[in-house]
Amino acid sequence: MSQTIRVRGLEKSYKELKVLRGVDFEVARGSIFALLGSNGAGKTTVVRILSTLLKADAGTGVVNGFDVAAQPAKVRESISLTGQFAAVDEILTGRENLVMVARLRHLKDAGKIADDLLERFSLTDAGARRVATYSGGMRRRLDIAMSLIGNPPVIFLDEPTTGLDPQARLEVWASVRELASQGTTVLLTTQYLDEAEQLADRIAILHEGKIIVNGTLTELKQLLPPAKVEYIEKQPTLEDVFLTLVGADSKDPR
């Protein structure tokens, strides 16, 4: 089976408000799939249903071969969720957060797993500090590191870069790319077009509770008339300026 996530006819209403009106999509094993949509389009609802936190009114979701409604425990063994708000314990240190998750996943050698992940996400120096002292980017990195423990085959990232500064965003992008390169299937939601463009193998646009288009970036671009050729002076973007001024080394967090 090459499709790790299969979603068919997913519907969900909150009282009178129809959030999802029949959502269908599939995500191939080992790929990065971006669910793109504006605020309130229903992206988080899809992720919550697929991560067994919410029950759909109609339709089916299959993750790693398990039905989210019928086999939620099996689904939870296959996934990791990184929600919209960094799900880290602020009072614990970074290392303690990682050890806690490793123990909850019943893994041996939780301490070593924690140390390896701290190293991999450039958090070794901060490992003994309480998370309350971390910057937004560090929290997100720790959050993603916690999601990797136990090597779940599927990772859900719900708006992983919302509220992050440009450097932290690049750091998160690098982590996501590394994940996919190791064979993890990533379902990513985002409201940033460039994020989908940068990361995703396939992009689906969720609008008013339905997927209105679904394809690779090239396919989506072909939906519009061929590009016009214009000659313009290439100005540096503000992001280029910002990153040059604050230091190029931040482009590569590792």
Add this chain to the structure above:
Amino acid sequence: MTTHFFADTGVLLGRSMRHITRSVDTIITTTIMPIMFLLLFVYVFGGAIQTGSDSYVNYLLPGILIMTVASGISYTAYRLFLDMQGGIFERFQSMPIARSSVLWAHVLTSLVANLCSVVVVVLVALLMGFRSSAGLASWLAVAGIVILFTLALTWLAVIPGLTAKTIDGASAFAYPLVFLPFISSAFVPTDGMPGPVRAFAEHQPVTSIVNAIRDLFAQQPVGTGIWVALAWCVGILIVTYAFAMAAYRRKIT
């Protein structure tokens, strides 16, 4: 899944106990109000109160212990509320762990924290002249009642912790509980109260629990009173547990 219940609860208990040990002030603030009342009533009002016992601090301590627990459990609601607000609750719920472990860890932490507070209050009372001739069995019986009462109120605290919309809402429910001992035999004997107040005071749980603890400390025969006290504790525990679990199931589905 449930095979991991104890291991998972243990890990999560370790987590919330770290929250307590890293903010010991929560134990201190929990004990400040009961200790203030202890000082106020023993050294200011106590001289004017006729209890029929020779030492007012001996008379007062059981009610103060109830008050300590009642004020302590609001922190349980507060911690649970913070977990719900942040993403950590959802992270736990989306992991392959025994789902009720998340609640049990908070409940056991509440038990440990409240027992620490109770010990602090008892030590202060000893400094103020509290004495008991009670033997080990009586002390264990007192501990048993306090533990049951703490569990009952903790499950009550779980309900606002899960359902409150604001942080104030999560902890405000405890205020009426803190003042319940005033309309009971905790501070003054119920004999002198006017009819309806007396009827309420004599038939509310705090009075029977306070009387049972007082009799145990004083080596008096507890009679049927202790069974009434235990029935109240177990009854409240069953009802609050049922409502808390119902609120929890609504949250996680």
